Amino acid sequence: MKKNFFVLTILVSLAACAFAQSVETTPSNESGQPVNSTLERKWSVGIDLAGTVNSPATDVAFMTHMSYNPRIGLSYGAHVGYQPFKWLGFRTGLYSIAKNYLITRTITINDVEFGSASMMLNTYLNVPFMADLSIGRKVRYHLFLGAYAGYWYKAKLIGSAQVVTIVDEGVLYNQDYEFNSTRDNRFDAGLNYGLGLSIPFSQRVGLNVEMLWYYGLTDIHKVYMREHSPFYNTTFLLQIGATFNL
Amino acid sequence: MTNRYFSINKSMALGLVLLLFATSCRKEPLEIQNPNTRACNSYSEQFEAIWQGIDHTYTLWSHDTINWDARYVKYKPIFESFDQNGVDSATYVNTWKEFTYGFIDHHMAIVLWNPVHKFLVGISPSRNDYGHPSGYKEQVDALKLQPGISNYVEYNGSNSNYTKSIFCLLPGKTADKHIAYLRFSDFELGSPDSIPNEVLLPFKAFYGDSIGLGILNGAADRADVESIIIDLRANPGGSIININHLILSLAQNPYHYGYSRYKEGLGRLDYTGWMPVQFPLPKYHLSSPKPIVVLADINSASCAEMSTQILRDAMGATVIGERTMGATCSLLPSTDVAFDLFYSGCFGDYKIYNEKKPTHPDQFAYYVYSSTYDIVLKDYTSLEGKGVQPDIEVLFDLNSLNAGRDNQLDRALQFLRTGN
Numbered sequence: 001m002k003k004n005f006f007v008l009t010i011l012v013s014l015a016a017c018a019f020a021q022s023v024e025t026t027p028s029n030e031s032g033q034p035v036n037s038t039l040e041r042k043w044s045v046g047i048d049l050a051g052t053v054n055s056p057a058t059d060v061a062f063m064t065h066m067s068y069n070p071r072i073g074l075s076y077g078a079h080v081g082y083q084p085f086k087w088l089g090f091r092t093g094l095y096s097i098a099k100n101y102l103i104t105r106t107i108t109i110n111d112v113e114f115g116s117a118s119m120m121l122n123t124y125l126n127v128p129f130m131a132d133l134s135i136g137r138k139v140r141y142h143l144f145l146g147a148y149a150g151y152w153y154k155a156k157l158i159g160s161a162q163v164v165t166i167v168d169e170g171v172l173y174n175q176d177y178e179f180n181s182t183r184d185n186r187f188d189a190g191l192n193y194g195l196g197l198s199i200p201f202s203q204r205v206g207l208n209v210e211m212l213w214y215y216g217l218t219d220i221h222k223v224y225m226r227e228h229s230p231f232y233n234t235t236f237l238l239q240i241g242a243t244f245n246l
Numbered sequence: 247m248t249n250r251y252f253s254i255n256k257s258m259a260l261g262l263v264l265l266l267f268a269t270s271c272r273k274e275p276l277e278i279q280n281p282n283t284r285a286c287n288s289y290s291e292q293f294e295a296i297w298q299g300i301d302h303t304y305t306l307w308s309h310d311t312i313n314w315d316a317r318y319v320k321y322k323p324i325f326e327s328f329d330q331n332g333v334d335s336a337t338y339v340n341t342w343k344e345f346t347y348g349f350i351d352h353h354m355a356i357v358l359w360n361p362v363h364k365f366l367v368g369i370s371p372s373r374n375d376y377g378h379p380s381g382y383k384e385q386v387d388a389l390k391l392q393p394g395i396s397n398y399v400e401y402n403g404s405n406s407n408y409t410k411s412i413f414c415l416l417p418g419k420t421a422d423k424h425i426a427y428l429r430f431s432d433f434e435l436g437s438p439d440s441i442p443n444e445v446l447l448p449f450k451a452f453y454g455d456s457i458g459l460g461i462l463n464g465a466a467d468r469a470d471v472e473s474i475i476i477d478l479r480a481n482p483g484g485s486i487i488n489i490n491h492l493i494l495s496l497a498q499n500p501y502h503y504g505y506s507r508y509k510e511g512l513g514r515l516d517y518t519g520w521m522p523v524q525f526p527l528p529k530y531h532l533s534s535p536k537p538i539v540v541l542a543d544i545n546s547a548s549c550a551e552m553s554t555q556i557l558r559d560a561m562g563a564t565v566i567g568e569r570t571m572g573a574t575c576s577l578l579p580s581t582d583v584a585f586d587l588f589y590s591g592c593f594g595d596y597k598i599y600n601e602k603k604p605t606h607p608d609q610f611a612y613y614v615y616s617s618t619y620d621i622v623l624k625d626y627t628s629l630e631g632k633g634v635q636p637d638i639e640v641l642f643d644l645n646s647l648n649a650g651r652d653n654q655l656d657r658a659l660q661f662l663r664t665g666n
Binding site: 060064066105109158174177182217 | 273513
């Protein structure tokens, strides 16, 4: 969590500095609107594709041979934008986002390493709602701040495990995860933030490249036991998309 | 320009502040000590350590239905009062029995030591209601004598302390046909190479000389043997690896028993995926299927129950006797390594398990013996706490055995000779 704070603070500070410098130099017309004609169009729609890296945050306590590790995945979706001011817009959309993670455990017995690994491939449907603060003329630089809500749509469990008593080691399992209503909190919500840039190809079409974070604030496990260990996802997206101005 | 600049910065500052506040909304992780190595200096610490261990590593939470958190809240102050006021040994043991009563894991045993009373006491939370009124030992002693076996054609018995096993050929439907009867008292055979020959004699008679590989020139596969009785009564189980050659050698195909999983995380319901539980067909097995009867009862546990299920499901065997105990999951009991590899099942002072004494007699100590794996059948139903139900129920009768008659074996012989 401290690491996330640090990264977030650095990013926001850098963006704020860049923004503060550029507002002094960004040309505008008499009405205060930017020269860039694409921004005269208030509504836009777009499609996005992203690679994701999800970092699970939970505690292993005494289970020191076990670790929860980040895992990559894919995200795709569509967004709608509204730009009431030249420096401020809003964006929402619907995204399918992979929030995967890997659980590994390793132990060395008589110089032989034993272990197991299982991968949770989670698919979330997320609806972000972000403020889009932007600067620049031809190329515009964006700072996104907002929140999201969503639903843990489906999951798959893939892994290998030590089954020393029954069958050979390294048995693989690859199965759809069956949600447990006692354990799994399928409602998902948290913060969105990120940086991006947009390059207009024409008055109607532009390209977006963005780095976004989905910082989960909902524990993915319900509190169904007294000594509950919380579990959060933080998902980074490196996203590319196309925006169509209406 | 100034106003616009001000509004931009104001918005950003507000957004940033809200963001930073919001990121602190995550809950902090718990402080949980390792139940496998935790030192305890009081009744309440011992209670807390055992509870935390069970809370985070017990494998069968998904099957358990009792509100254990409420039970914990009720008993925690009672154990704390023991620290203040002391407690006599009977109250101490009974309080533990009350607290743990009802865990569905039928392998579970909690072994306790405290430096005040200075004796080890074992509690089996799920077994208090089970067992024959006459008791397990009386049943084993009576079965050992096998009073029901009289008119045998061949006989090989072993009553060594290692394992008790009996093989005999009994008359079949006709004079030239026989029923092969095999009883063994547990599945702790280990490697056949390491077993005294005297112990192996009944097995060699039934399976042949290569029992580690299955049935090769043994009586079970002889042409004059028309059917088979496997007697698993009062068999508490043992090493699951022995099911391969002792039971699967009676099959014609490898067998998919079901699925297993173990814990994966601190949460009670954090599990691995389901892994297939499969038994390979031994190199040597019955050349053709034969009718099989399994004798089982409430004291048939663990591997004996799995074997009963396999014999019925894979080989069409008829189960005669009683329902089995319902301890159908499996475990790795003996080392710290197993705990660190699985974080499921057994934990505590392994010296108590291995040597029947605590490592530090001046401290409060414990060893919790519990299933490492949750095992279910192919349809994902669990036999834990339910056992295998018999096809023909014949209740154990100690008086009958003492009078020289085995009513359950008689019913099995009748079934194989008449088909009813």
